[in-house]
Ligand code: FES
């Protein structure tokens with residue numbers, strides 16, 4: 001049995017409370033006291049066991065989710081953890097998005113900040129929600145014991161029913177809710193052992209499936225408030241350009257357009273409906289001041305980065321002595337790789353609804369960084385953060401875009417509200433083109449690698465140089481995650497290369513004069529470092545005459561979890577067996593990659609067919625994942641499947657191109673996610689584990705592109721050195 | 733004033749005739765299940781049925797569908813095929829963010845309406861107009877087969 005102590009910071013106020021019960025509570029590992037001040041409910045009101053759980057007299061069990069549901073299954077996962085310890089009936093469990101309140105709902109890995117990202121939702125909630133569920137259960141049990149005058153130790157709970165076998169009594173949660181609200185919060189709780197789990201590790205159906213299949217799920221895009229205006233904004237044609245002047249006469253003539261206002265990020269047209277606002281925006285004549293705008297194209301940036309890669313950068317990791325290793329090498333292998341800017345292109349373009357009133361500011365949005373956005377809004381409106389109320393909605397994808405360290409689109413919505421003096425609620429809507437051209441891309445990167453092999457074919461040296469913009473410089477995370485000039489997320493996946501190589505050097509150039517806004521994109525640094533390291537390793541293996549799987553296993557002797565997923569993926573994919581030939585003229589190959597990100601381990605084996613003209617079709621991908629205890633195995637499979645498709649979109653087609661500073665791509669005709677016919681057959685296998693759960697939203701992304709590239713290499717002898725793959729590089 | 737017939741109900745709307753059906757459904761009639769994602773007939777998030785045939789509402793001027801039978805996701809459950817598709821989607825937990833799924837489901841219903849036993853390649857053809865940025869494609873295929881089985 002596991003004992004977890006609960007520090008009840010507000011026990012006294014609870015006991016004295018008169019109007020509603022919200023107990024803040026926290027685990028001993030958390031230094032900060034939980035939110036205080038709890039007013040409390042009279043009898044008959046729902047039982048608010050703590051900040052994460054409310055039980056209604058109608059038996060409903062409401063789990064308060066502090067993390068955004070953007071598709072990754074966080075709501076279902078959070079509910080599973082809590083409902084397991086509560087012994088709730090899964091059917092009665094529902095979810096509610098938490099308000100923005102860092103005192104109760106912070107991400108435990110982020111300090112005093114509430115947010116969703118870095119695949120942390122399950123990992124940071126695991127202990128917290130187990131304790132929350134167990135505390136709620138204990139209070140229900142104590143209430144039943146008091147009512148029935150029996151020892152609490154004889155009471156059992158299952159599927160939302162509290163029973164005492166000897167006296168043949170039982171009660172539903174709802175019948176005990178009012179009494180439970182008057183029970184003391186237990187000082188410590190006993191958690192289940194894994195063998196007793198009834199929901200964790202089983203198939204708990206998604207909680208958002210019904211609403212997302214009947215059109216009822218509420219996204220920001222769907223919010224309509226009385227008197228609300230829709231705003232569509234004319235943004236500058238290049239980053240850094242500003243408004244010199246504008247002519248709104250044609251825009252104002254559009255039916256239903258009610259206002260046109262200048263804001264720091266452009267000119268906003270407000271109308272009573274979306275289409276009119278868009279028509280008005282398109283009719284605007286804006287004179288842009290481009291004197292300080294950024295005017296380089298992608299090609300010039302790549303050329304500049306290649307030049308920079310010729311000189312040493314700041315050292316991110318050094319092991320042994322690479323000078324010596326390369327001087328004494330029998331053979332040196334070299335390669336470079338180029339990665340483009342990538343847009344998140346969530347299906348729901350960015351948007352935000354804000355209403356200002358005497359009481360403060362109310363926001364409707366899917367928030368990945370709720371409390372950071374809250375403080376920014378408070379500053380804009382001259383309010384306290386508590387006066388900014390955020391209603392959490394589903395997000396139609398995000399992939400990192402809604403975790404903007406500068407709150408770009410949220411601030412834009414606020415500036416519009418401010419410009420009209422708060423006279424109406426505003427829904428800011430970005431059209432697809434606005435969304436795609438607004439920046440905050442996965443940064444463009446250039447990598448250069450060299451490996452030294454000795455006469456026996458042993459890998460003795462590895463040098464890896466990266467060139468690319470920093471995401472964290474100038475962000476609130478800078479002090480925490482930029483050390484000695486090295487942005488941790490620029491080199492993650494490269495500096496912590498797991499392979500046993502005696503001499504290793506990883507260095508980094510961070511250009512500071514490229515004014516393209518950049519941001520984390522699903523799997524962040526690993527979205528490029530997994531590619532360069534895993535493809536290069538295959539190229540070196542080929543030079544050394546080694547089998548890619550066997551050699552990796554050998555070099556990963558000290559990394560059992562890497563080995564575990566690698567072995568499983570190799571076995572399930574039939575590694576080492578002959579791949580059936582494709583139709584005449586095509587070339588087929590199988591490739592592997594393994595990568596750890598966000599403390600989860602994923603290996604993938606891809607099978608590809610390369611046509612004579614160089615086009616690539618991915619036929620099958622076998623994935624193995626180790627993310628600790630599998631809270632919801634089906635959601636893990638679903639996330640890895642989605643990650644494969646997301647990563648494949650980038651590998652086959654994904655590229656944001658700048659021409660003289662302007663973004664070329666605007667919609668899905670030029671920035672192409674894969675379509676259904678391009679989706680490979682997929683298998684996802686989960687390594688059984690007793691380790692604490694870690695994330696699955698991102699870790700499926702990094703190994704895909706290198707596994708496919710290595711399959712292409714096996715099929716053609718050519719390893720793509722720029723992304724996305726180009727048919728002209730792979731012609732027979 | 734334009735006369736529309738949406739989900740079996742007569743509706744009168746006072747909008748510019750060139751307004752895309754999408755915005756009339758979403759902003760005027762508050763039927764927000766039909767989504768905007770590209771506005772250029774590239775993604776299928778806005779698929780509805782016009783006289784039973786899938787149409788992309790973002791490029792369909794409302795004047796072109798006056799008097800015709802318009803069906804949106806909100807009425808998907810009114811047909812047997814619609815119910816089967818929704819049930820299959822739920823059974824297999826197809827959705828992730830869910831934003832594309834109204835369009836996926838409307839395309840799937842139209843496919844099963846004309847072809848009771850589609851193959852993988854029939855599905856890939858019929859659903860090729862529908863993007864899913866979360867890449868739920870493998871489950872979409874499986875759910876359409878599942879719905880087909882339940883209708884057999
Ligand atoms: S919004 Fe109509 S096809 Fe994309």
Ligand code: FES
Pocket residue numbers: 071347396397827828829830831832833863864865866867868
């Ligand atoms: S479920 Fe997210 S776009 Fe399809």
